[in-house]
Amino acid sequence: MAKAIGRKFTTGASVASRFIPVWVATGALMVVAVVVAPAALRSTSWSFVLPFTTVLAIASLGQMLVVMQAGIDLSTPGVIALGGNLIAGLSAGSDHKLPVAIIACLGFGALVGLVNGLFVGLLRLNSLIVTLAVGQVVLAWTSKYSRDVVTNQPNVPGALSSWAAGRFLGISAVFWAGVVMTLVVALALRYSVGGRRFQAVGANSTAAWVAGLHVRAYAVLAYTAAGLLYAVAAVLLAGVSVSIDPSFGSAYLLAPIAAVVIAGASLAGGLASAVSTWVAALALTLLTQMLVIMGLSSAMQYAVFGAAIIVGMLLSGDRVASLLGRRLRPAQGPPARQTSPQ
Amino acid sequence: MSGPGATGGVVLRVRGVSKAFGAVQALRDVNVDCCAGEVHALVGENGSGKSTLLGVASGAVAPDQGTVEIGGCQLRRHLPAEARRLGLGIAYQDFSHLLELSVAENLYLAAPSQSRPAYGRMGAWAKTVLGQFNLDDIAASAPAGSLSLAQRQLLEVAKALLTRPKVLLLDEPTTALGPEAVEQLHALVLAQARAGVGVVYVSHRLPEVLAVANRVTVLRDGVSQGTFEAASVAEEQLVALMIGRSLQLAFPERGLRGSQQEVLLAVSGLRGERFGPVDMCVHKGEIVGIAGAEGNGQLQFLRALAGLEQAAGSVTCAGAKVDTRSPFGAMRAGVVLLSGDRKREALFPVLSVRANTTVQVLRQLARFGVVGRGRELRAMEELVGRLRVRMGSAEQPVQSLSGGNQQKVSLARSLLRGDVKVILAEEPTQGVDVASRFDIYQVLRAKAQEGLGVIVKSSDPLELAGLCDRVLVMSRGRTVQEIPAHELGERRIVEAIVGSRAVGTAAVGAAPGRPA
Numbered sequence: 120m121a122k123a124i125g126r127k128f129t130t131g132a133s134v135a136s137r138f139i140p141v142w143v144a145t146g147a148l149m150v151v152a153v154v155v156a157p158a159a160l161r162s163t164s165w166s167f168v169l170p171f172t173t174v175l176a177i178a179s180l181g182q183m184l185v186v187m188q189a190g191i192d193l194s195t196p197g198v199i200a201l202g203g204n205l206i207a208g209l210s211a212g213s214d215h216k217l218p219v220a221i222i223a224c225l226g227f228g229a230l231v232g233l234v235n236g237l238f239v240g241l242l243r244l245n246s247l248i249v250t251l252a253v254g255q256v257v258l259a260w261t262s263k264y265s266r267d268v269v270t271n272q273p274n275v276p277g278a279l280s281s282w283a284a285g286r287f288l289g290i291s292a293v294f295w296a297g298v299v300m301t302l303v304v305a306l307a308l309r310y311s312v313g314g315r316r317f318q319a320v321g322a323n324s325t326a327a328w329v330a331g332l333h334v335r336a337y338a339v340l341a342y343t344a345a346g347l348l349y350a351v352a353a354v355l356l357a358g359v360s361v362s363i364d365p366s367f368g369s370a371y372l373l374a375p376i377a378a379v380v381i382a383g384a385s386l387a388g389g390l391a392s393a394v395s396t397w398v399a400a401l402a403l404t405l406l407t408q409m410l411v412i413m414g415l416s417s418a419m420q421y422a423v424f425g426a427a428i429i430v431g432m433l434l435s436g437d438r439v440a441s442l443l444g445r446r447l448r449p450a451q452g453p454p455a456r457q458t459s460p461q
Numbered sequence: 462m463s464g465p466g467a468t469g470g471v472v473l474r475v476r477g478v479s480k481a482f483g484a485v486q487a488l489r490d491v492n493v494d495c496c497a498g499e500v501h502a503l504v505g506e507n508g509s510g511k512s513t514l515l516g517v518a519s520g521a522v523a524p525d526q527g528t529v530e531i532g533g534c535q536l537r538r539h540l541p542a543e544a545r546r547l548g549l550g551i552a553y554q555d556f557s558h559l560l561e562l563s564v565a566e567n568l569y570l571a572a573p574s575q576s577r578p579a580y581g582r583m584g585a586w587a588k589t590v591l592g593q594f595n596l597d598d599i600a601a602s603a604p605a606g607s608l609s610l611a612q613r614q615l616l617e618v619a620k621a622l623l624t625r626p627k628v629l630l631l632d633e634p635t636t637a638l639g640p641e642a643v644e645q646l647h648a649l650v651l652a653q654a655r656a657g658v659g660v661v662y663v664s665h666r667l668p669e670v671l672a673v674a675n676r677v678t679v680l681r682d683g684v685s686q687g688t689f690e691a692a693s694v695a696e697e698q699l700v701a702l703m704i705g706r707s708l709q710l711a712f713p714e715r716g717l718r719g720s721q722q723e724v725l726l727a728v729s730g731l732r733g734e735r736f737g738p739v740d741m742c743v744h745k746g747e748i749v750g751i752a753g754a755e756g757n758g759q760l761q762f763l764r765a766l767a768g769l770e771q772a773a774g775s776v777t778c779a780g781a782k783v784d785t786r787s788p789f790g791a792m793r794a795g796v797v798l799l800s801g802d803r804k805r806e807a808l809f810p811v812l813s814v815r816a817n818t819t820v821q822v823l824r825q826l827a828r829f830g831v832v833g834r835g836r837e838l839r840a841m842e843e844l845v846g847r848l849r850v851r852m853g854s855a856e857q858p859v860q861s862l863s864g865g866n867q868q869k870v871s872l873a874r875s876l877l878r879g880d881v882k883v884i885l886a887e888e889p890t891q892g893v894d895v896a897s898r899f900d901i902y903q904v905l906r907a908k909a910q911e912g913l914g915v916i917v918k919s920s921d922p923l924e925l926a927g928l929c930d931r932v933l934v935m936s937r938g939r940t941v942q943e944i945p946a947h948e949l950g951e952r953r954i955v956e957a958i959v960g961s962r963a964v965g966t967a968a969v970g971a972a973p974g975r976p977a
Contacts, residue, residue: 133856134813310831312823319820322809329769329806330821331792390811
């Protein structure tokens with residue numbers, strides 16, 4: 120039997136099969152776009168789509184880390200709003216205060232994540248409710264700060280917005296920043312000791328505990344890293360948006376969850392792919408852009424995200440994996456502990 | 462074989478019942494009758510089909526063939542509610558209480574709707590009910606969770622009796638009971654029998670059950686070995702009927718030991734919620750078995766050693782103290798658990814075979830924090846080949862493997878670590894096909910010969926007899942017997958499990974006499 124191990128690495132048999140549907144769906148979406156809304160694929164459209172894809176992708180990577188620990192993070196819009204307002208408020212529009220503003224933005228993002236993580240990971244509270252509550256607190260504080268400070272000086276420092284408008288190899292600099300971060304997360308999860316343990320803890324925290332891993336630390340880490348990634352998304356979004364308005368970041372409650380689900384992550388934890396999540400973020404942004412071009416109101420995009428989550432849950436991830444898994448089971452011996460009557 | 466020992470008519474009639482779970486034939490053409498006023502004991506080893514038979518009789522399990530009649534009416538839809546309506550009450554081994562609710566509320570919920578009092582009078586009603594069953598020491602207002610295990614068991618029986626059943630099924634009712642509680646329970650059972658209830662009493666404790674039963678039916682491998690008058694059958698005859706499974710199993714050679722008598726793992730005064738105090742030791746190169754009927758603390762003892770269960774007492778491994786507060790602590794001392802609950806505690810079902818195998822050795826495989834895929838695969842393949850894991854690819858989810866191969870993967874995982882000194886194997890071959898069993902036995906034996914210590918907790922006496930160098934038998938949380946290598950055999954182990962040396966049997970004689 121050992122001989123069989125060496126050769127069949129790339130057959131459909133693998134754990135990665137759950138991530139296939141998002142690529143197929145994105146391809147199909149492109150084809151549909153060519154027919155019904157070709158304008159969505161023109162280069163003027165791409166210069167809009169790619170930066171927003173990147174912001175969504177990075178927020179989704181944060182959400183993905185939380186989903187990998189079998190949680191859901193609803194504090195995303197709060198952290199992004201806080202981050203954007205801090206950039207404008209602390210820098211007061213001047214370039215030389217920009218580094219301080221960015222550091223504060225990232226620091227507060229990680230701090231909010233840490234608070235979430237301590238409540239969920241250490242105190243074992245429900246992630247949905249904790250992150251919703253923490254997110255609301257952050258949002259409330261942000262809207263006060265926004266009214267008191269940011270409304271008078273809503274502009275993002277020129278250095279950030281001109282960097283965000285800049286191009287490298289003809290493509291948005293924001294896009295490249297997103298690609299680099301996606302690869303870093305993907306490689307860390309795949310090859311680093313910590314990343315691998317992180318996956319194991321998410322896949323089955325009880326078994327990880329029995330195996331001697333420090334389960335709680337990884338859960339806290341997931342939320343903290345997620346908060347940091349939301350803050351990064353906030354910096355990029357601030358750069359793209361040029362000025363901060365009161366609704367800054369509000370679109371990022373459902374969209375990152377949609378991207379993670381469509382990308383094929385297991386909501387029970389453990390399995391997710393950073394690259395697929397990036398592709399899903401692209402598909403969602405493209406879809407929104409298509410709908411706008413076709414004349415649907417921007418409010419309809421929430422309906423699209425909602426529907427995308429449902430369809431994603433129906434079509435990808437666990438279902439695909441179990442379907443392929445059943446095909447795969449070698450025919451041998453009686454199945455263990457089958458309890459249903461024949 | 463003999464006719465009914467008591468006067469009343471047949472209240473439970475099981476005819477030609479067969480039931481298979483997958484490839485396992487749990488029951489084969491079983492016939493059992495229980496008459497009104499009779500205590501009918503049902504005995505057999507772990508896994509002989511007792512629980513399945515109770516399940517069929519109580520409507521929880523639909524048989525493949527055969528019929529069940531309760532009070533003369535045939536069970537048609539095989540639903541617990543139907544069985545209950547026809548007059549069957551059952552007291553489960555792992556109780557059906559809602560622990561947050563009070564005793565009165567638990568009784569209220571268990572009562573049939575027509576005999577429920579007005580909600581406001583529940584307290585007084587519950588007190589009367591408890592008085593009827595001579596359970597005055599249980600406070601009606603106490604939360605069920607605050608009762609002792611013995612009290613919970615008695616409450617479970619009281620709940621089953623609330624429906625005024627014609628036939629009462631008791632599943633291992635004395636597992637958690639001390640001598641006085643056994644006496645109290647038996648008094649209750651006999652009083653019910655005198656009042657005309659037919660009682661089916663499942664137990665592995667032969668002396669206890671023989672003291673109250675009129676008749677005894679023996680099950681082995683799902684086949685009835687006959688029904689006997691309790692007064693005219695000896696314990697040894699029953700044991701002879703219970704053992705002798707037909708399954709052919711091969712075991713690896715024990716090999717030469719003797720010179721290696723160095724103590725590796727020493728446990729002294731270890732006690733937890735369901736066991737203790739336990740004193741034992743494991744020598745280098747030795748496989749020690751833990752036997753006992755299910756629910757006698759073997760599992761908790763093993764898990765406490767691995768740091769999964771709270772326990773007090775001292776454990777040392779190779780002279781160093783083992784920190785049993787967490788699995789991490791136990792592992793640092795070289796003690797690893799091979800959990801029997803693979804899905805929940807051993808495997809990462811959605812992750813690949815590769816990731817499952819190497820999860821505990823990532824640091825050793827890494828260079829500068831990076832786990833090289835090639836090094837990882839080489840480490841895995843060697844073990845996977847040795848254990849003969851059957852799989853399509855190293856990247857397939859481990860949940861898509863068969864049970865036996867899943868078990869091999871979780872075994873391989875702990876073996877990859879170089880610093881393991883003691884392996885604690887909980888039901889290492891449960892749900893594992895026969896071919897894989899031998900591979901697992903062989904690896905455990907090979908590890909022992911390398912100088913490790915192994916503890917195997919198994920509910921299968923045959924497995925323990927074949928694999929182990931000596932076997933400890935646990936009853937009510939304590940080790941009651943140690944069986945040395947030269948005495949090991951299925952019969953010897955079963956005798957020890959069911960035998961009269963089990964604590965608390967002396968009290969049975971004091972119970973009120975058997976009904977006519």
